[in-house]
Amino acid sequence: MAKCGYCNSTIIMGGVRAGQLHFCNKKCHQNAHILSATKNVPAEILDRKVDEVWRSNCPKCQGLGPVDVHKVHEVWSALLLTRWTTKAQVSCRSCATKGQLAGVGFSLVFGWWGFPWGLILTPVQITRNIIGISSGPDSSRPSEELRKLVLVNAGSQIIGSQKSATPPPLPSSATPPPLPR
16 A cells, blocks of 8 residues: 655555655645745754744644644544545644544544444544544654644745746737837
8 A cells, every 4th residue: 555645644545646656635745745845945944933833822722832733533424425534733732632532522423324434434533533632742842744734834835925926927918018129
């Protein structure tokens, strides 16, 4: 089985290919591309930005940090249809635990109703949430997921500023002004 070139998740089926790399979906592929825009930014600037985000107040409850990336896993099923998701949540530990408990509750109520995947994936997603509640990221330093998220955000800003710095192309029907003599 392939591993995602951005988030390192195992790709069971589907995904997106780009050359030798595999990605879970278009979003992971896009984020990997955006990361390449941060290659020329000095490491100390990026480290300072990661530390700033990590030490900030929680965006959900405005409580004290540290803030990090926590994952909430859910599964929903109906007969032969099963959908499972993992959502990244930037928050404090307390808000993350609330989100993961909500994921456990959602999966308990809505996960079992599909055959065969609902019966298989419901305990998997519930277990993943319980592991996240009991362990989670190290609170003494920012996680690699937070670093990657900050880098993607910085890359998006760099790409956005490069696009706004270039003049828009002329419409195909417009004629350029005459050159001065």
